[in-house]
Amino acid sequence: MTDIADQLSEAEGLSKVEVLIEALPYFQRYAGRTFVVKYGGHAMGEPQAARDFAEDIVLLKAVGINPVVVHGGGPQIGDMLARLGVESTFVDGLRVTDEATAKIAEMVLSGGINKELVGWLSNAGGKALGLSGKDGGLVTARKVERTTRDPESLIESVVDLGFVGEPAFVDTSVIDTAVAAGMIPVIAPIAGGEDGATYNINADTMAGAIAAALGAARLFLLTDVAGVLDGQGTLLPELNPADIAKLSADGVIKGGMVPKLETCVSAVESGCEAAVVLDGRVPHAMLLEFFTARGAGTLVRA
Ligand SMILES: Nc1ncnc2c1ncn2[C@@H]1O[C@H](COP(=O)(O)OP(=O)(O)O)[C@@H](O)[C@H]1O
């Protein structure tokens, strides 16, 4: 807590008391509201980064906000697949997932990263509850359908991504129960389908669907860039869905940022008040963004 206050006051040139007073209206406005925070695999660097992240989440809880964590782990799944000699390919940022890959993804996400995050949150003084989409029927997945068009013949064909899913249905009752008991839900992006199979879900997509279902006040997507950058590399502080469509059409938004911003748009158009893309590698980025006038990252609003 002292470290965070020091950092905030240093960043703003304010005393610790001024920092707390500046944050007071935010505490009051958002007490009892939900923040969904997606912690990406690239943002989980050094142990100190995980400790800082856990402190931010526990601080939100301490001031009356209900944080819900959804985590990724793409790089960590990649490392495990490489160790086991299993090849992995991506289509539009989604990992083509056969049955063996789905088992490994579940093991790394639900068994490994999820429990590590629960541990960091407990060490920071929080009561965290590790879940995946399977627990309490939180998320029911359906298979993702993707098609591709041959640039010459213009013939469309179906691409089979295997067990890659998207949330078809979200039942938030297990989250509501955990939050009512004072806990912080920590959710791995794995879910069962109506066919009984295990599906691997992109973590941004999972977080967006949960933020929309909860009517969250904020969806934070922590990644490895300062936010959405324009063609010159300058941070764009605020965007709406029309701006995002234009930046995508102009090719300014590419790669992993495309599905991330699609998630932001669909979340803010279906119940979440605003989404923020910000740099999870910056210590306490979320607190700087939320509780100071300075802001950080890119805010997306409908
Ligand atoms: N206009 C843009 N602004 C910022 N990042 C962009 C932009 N276009 C593409 N990107 C890329 O998107 C990446 C973030 O997406 P991704 O790697 O999928 O993140 P994560 O693993 O955290 O989900 C950035 O590291 C950057 O390389």
Ligand SMILES: CC(=O)N[C@@H](CCC(=O)OP(=O)(O)O)C(=O)O
């Ligand atoms: C279908 C699909 O691509 N699932 C992702 C799930 C993890 C994830 O999204 O992690 P990051 O947020 O760290 O990228 C994967 O297998 O990598």
